[in-house]
Amino acid sequence: MISKDEILHVAELANLKFKDDEVDSFVDQLDKIVSMASNLSTVDTDGIEPTYHMGDTSTVFRADEGVHTQTREQMLENVPEVQDNLIKVPTIVDKEDDE
């Protein structure tokens, strides 16, 4: 069983928040999904290597040269708030905590 506290902890890790009524329905739905996933424990995987990726395992090298395909202006085109050609965000260090 997944508890409400666990859901809130995972939400914190995932940078998500839910309204109170949403949390209950997420507890219920995620519990069903996690129960389904728990069936995996019945499979014997002793000595089996996990498959984490599908690509060729060989390392790909290229010359250590920068390739600039977009201009600064293009890179900033989708930024929600720009000031002085820089990305603007709210306070990073919370002043109240500092003072």
Add this chain to the structure above:
Amino acid sequence: MDYFNETIDSLHTKLVNKDITAEELTKDTLQKIHDKETNLNAYVTVNDDAVKDAAKVDADGIKGNLSGIPIAIKDNILTEGLLTTASSKILSNFMPVYNATVTEKLNAAGAINVGKTNLDEFAMGSSTETSYYGTSHNAWDYTKVPGGSSGGSAAAVASGDAIAALGTDTGGSIRQPASFNGIFGIKPTYGRVSRWGVIAFASSLDQVGVMSKRVEDSAEVLSTISGHDVHDSTSSEKEVPDYRANLNKDMHGVKIAVPKEFWDEGTDPKVLEQIDAALDVYKKLGATVEQVSLPTLKHAVEVYYVIASSEASSNLQRYDGVRYGFRAKDVKNIKELFVNSRSEGFGDEVKRRIMLGTFALSAGAYDAYFKKAAEVRTIFINELSDVLSKYNLIAGPVTTTTAFGINEKIDDPVAMYMNDILTIPANLAGLPAASVPAGLADGMPVGLQLMANKFDEQSIFNAAYALQEENKFYEQIPTALKGED
């Protein structure tokens, strides 16, 4: 212009003979799309500027087979200067500043992008009902889902809006909607097509593919978009065959395996009837058909949802409201900016998967869920490669039922996830797989699934072509469209 009686070949001939110009063809297509959008909602963005691109193709002269051919592109594939939303609120204002490699390749071939097709948000879903832009409708019955996540692409092709469309397939997102809409759809081998510029869902599973009414048209488009790309180190350096030129419908000596579990997973007997009939066609054409077993299939959905959601939770960390996409208003600090932008920007299904993935990757759950799923994935890959060491193809149904009703399953995620059990195997193992129209059950299309060894797309195209030439399913007009026009 509608495409029921056309192929890329027939359109190419008309363009070369100047029976129609690329500009006229594009204008006609756009008109058709606009006329049908009320019923279908197949597109997020219709590219009315495509007329200018077509005029340019006319000016430059019709060259290769795709020159001047209108094609639709799923809205999770980047198109420079044309809105690309992944059907999510969080990307509802996103204007790409570069093209995905597949877009670039289609442009280079002179294809005309007529619009961006609707999908489940971030390709997460099996019905297109999780789209921020509303659900698309099945071209055969507007009260039913078109499948997902490439539901818009499937509805566009099935309704004759586009000769072909690009889709993406992470757990069946091309094959299931192709099956639900009575068209052909192929997911190539993992690595066959570059994923650069394709909005990531689950990086070890995602692959771009093609949907069309006719097998030969997908063969043409897949050859065009395939190949190595310096921008995607997982893309293969293997030479790209000319699938279209190599089409061969001779089935003599072809060995087909049918996993008995595909018949046991509660699959609707009326669906199985159509699949059995398709297999009989192959036997008649000289193929051998034998039953095999994939005992781990019953765990495929569990493995898939743990791995796909874990990779998604990692890929979707980048949506934080800082550099692009939706940004929440009135926030006090940077943490609140991240949390509010994500919470207001993502829909419920995306949040569910991020939550499942974050849980599966968290310290206490990693070994029991993520690592365990990756181990069971290995067992499953071995089972599939064992079968494919003895057979050319694996065949079976694409889905356990035909298209279900809108709102029928959306509130029950587990029931919705189980819908993908027969398509997930190909993604877990990186194998090429397709859905070929087999027939109708209760008036709705049924798709035959064909899977092959890695990089053996040709065997799939050939077998699909053989069935197509026997049953000529493409001659059928979707029921909902009859009486329109």
